[in-house]
Amino acid sequence: MSSSPTSFFDTVCKNFDKAAAFTGHPQGLLDQIKACNSVYQFMFPVQTDEGYDVISAWRVEHSQHKLPTKGGIRFSENVNEDEVKALAALMTYKCAIVDVPFGGAKGAVKINPAKYTLEELQRITRRYTAELVKKNFIGPGIDVPAPDYGTGPREMAWIVDTYQALNPSSIDAAACVTGKPVSQGGIRGRKEATGRGVFYAIREVCSVAEDMKALGLSTGLDGKRVIVQGLGNVGYHAAKFIQEGGGIIVGLAEYEGAIYNPKGLDLEAVIKHRKETRSIRNFPGATTLDSNRAALEMECDILVPAALENQLTEENAPRIKARIIAEGANGPTTAEAEDILLKKGIMIIPDMYANAGGVTVSYFEWLKNLQHVRMGRMGRRFTERSMGQVIDVIEKATGKKITDQQKALLVRGPDEEDLVNSGLEDTMILAYHEIRSIWKQTKGIDLRTAAFISAVNKIATSYIELGIFP
Ligand code: GLU
Numbered sequence: 001m002s003s004s005p006t007s008f009f010d011t012v013c014k015n016f017d018k019a020a021a022f023t024g025h026p027q028g029l030l031d032q033i034k035a036c037n038s039v040y041q042f043m044f045p046v047q048t049d050e051g052y053d054v055i056s057a058w059r060v061e062h063s064q065h066k067l068p069t070k071g072g073i074r075f076s077e078n079v080n081e082d083e084v085k086a087l088a089a090l091m092t093y094k095c096a097i098v099d100v101p102f103g104g105a106k107g108a109v110k111i112n113p114a115k116y117t118l119e120e121l122q123r124i125t126r127r128y129t130a131e132l133v134k135k136n137f138i139g140p141g142i143d144v145p146a147p148d149y150g151t152g153p154r155e156m157a158w159i160v161d162t163y164q165a166l167n168p169s170s171i172d173a174a175a176c177v178t179g180k181p182v183s184q185g186g187i188r189g190r191k192e193a194t195g196r197g198v199f200y201a202i203r204e205v206c207s208v209a210e211d212m213k214a215l216g217l218s219t220g221l222d223g224k225r226v227i228v229q230g231l232g233n234v235g236y237h238a239a240k241f242i243q244e245g246g247g248i249i250v251g252l253a254e255y256e257g258a259i260y261n262p263k264g265l266d267l268e269a270v271i272k273h274r275k276e277t278r279s280i281r282n283f284p285g286a287t288t289l290d291s292n293r294a295a296l297e298m299e300c301d302i303l304v305p306a307a308l309e310n311q312l313t314e315e316n317a318p319r320i321k322a323r324i325i326a327e328g329a330n331g332p333t334t335a336e337a338e339d340i341l342l343k344k345g346i347m348i349i350p351d352m353y354a355n356a357g358g359v360t361v362s363y364f365e366w367l368k369n370l371q372h373v374r375m376g377r378m379g380r381r382f383t384e385r386s387m388g389q390v391i392d393v394i395e396k397a398t399g400k401k402i403t404d405q406q407k408a409l410l411v412r413g414p415d416e417e418d419l420v421n422s423g424l425e426d427t428m429i430l431a432y433h434e435i436r437s438i439w440k441q442t443k444g445i446d447l448r449t450a451a452f453i454s455a456v457n458k459i460a461t462s463y464i465e466l467g468i469f470p
Pocket of ligand 1: 070071072073144145146147148149178330355356358359360362
């Protein structure tokens with residue numbers, strides 16, 4: 001499909017160009033970084049109760065400067081090639097920003113998953129995987145898919161099983177896809193990772209007193225009023241960790257509508273209400289808003305669009321009241337909206353940093369699969385025993401005893417989830433300060449441009465060191 005002037009991929013390229021102008025790299029190198037290297041579009045039939053459906057599908061590998069390439073697979077009726085290219089490009093920049101050593105990719109299957117039975121969905125997923133295997137578009141060292149909109153651990157398990165069946169002698173086959181169920185080689189903490197990463201990003205942004213002052217906000221997340229659009233895996237977990245971290249969830253939006261309560265909403269109670277009534281509408285004590293878009297315009301400090309792209313547009317941007325927008329989704333802000341929001345002095349924490357937690361933990365899962373051992377398995381007991389010995393020595397030397405409760409806390413060795421969360425937290429904090437320092441040092445740019453500059457410089461260094469560019 002050719003891209004119209006306002007296409008999603010064009011928006012990503014425009015943002016790229018804006019940043020590239022600050023890097024000083026030769027145009028040829030910049031063109032190579034920006035281009036989508038491989039676009040595989042294919043069609044395959046699936047037998048359904050009513051006959052056959054011929055399904056369109058894609059896998060786009062945007063950049064192979066580092067291998068494997070990495071990115072989710074989206075099941076959605078509304079996907080098109082332009083969108084897959086844009087999302088694949090964002091994966092390249094995302095991985096570079098958080099120092100995940102992968103190129104970017106994305107896949108899509110143009111279906112409405114709700115229209116198919118479980119059996120049909122499995123058939124579609126397996127056939128999609130087989131098509132990727134045939135063309136060498138999947139493999140632990142080639143291209144490693146993951147969940148995205150409309151897919152989850154269930155589909156990833158079908159993918160790994162299909163890949164294994166077609167590559168029976170591959171000892172590293174489990175690393176061909178991430179986001180698997182833990183019992184199928186997945187890693188603890190992957191499911192929550194994107195939402196947790198959004199939370200770490202927001203918390204870090206809010207911890208910088210100078211920046212908060214400039215926005216007219218107090219330092220820290222505590223007491224900040226937050227609206228989250230989307231209660232899927234990303235939105236739900238972001239809201240959960242934000243609430244646990246001291247933020248007040250004042251608004252929640254899903255496709256059926258939105259709810260708002262300036263005094264705060266209890267997330268778990270809302271989830272329970274939605275399960276019981278099949279809607280978040282009419283949650284006791286909250287105002288129900290007719291459209292989920294209306295929630296974006298309500299009074300708050302932080303807005304987290306965690307649903308789909310193109311939610312903040314030229315049309316609604318002038319009415320946005322948030323001071324900070326944290327992009328949990330990929331591409332929720334159009335270029336036109338961004339200009340308006342930045343003029344209003346709103347700080348935008350860009351998608352390719354804010355939602356990079358998912359791919360970061362995917363990287364840890366891939367490492368676990370290649371190591372064939374659970375993180376923490378070798379060292380946890382050793383750490384506990386060593387710490388116990390240190391406490392014994394201190395107790396003997398001081399003649400004082402600590403309580404069993406204190407001891408249990410001090411000697412605890414890290415398990416897999418502790419290590420995953422610690423690695424994710426460290427990644428998000430370091431990446432933010434890398435971006436922030438570029439933002440502060442380069443006059444007149446915004447955080448997204450700073451994030452792009454960080455990514456472009458890292459990818460350019462790769463190409464230069466590999467000898468592909470002088
Ligand atoms: N689909 C997620 C994203 O857009 C995760 C990708 C991955 O883990 O490879 O970042």
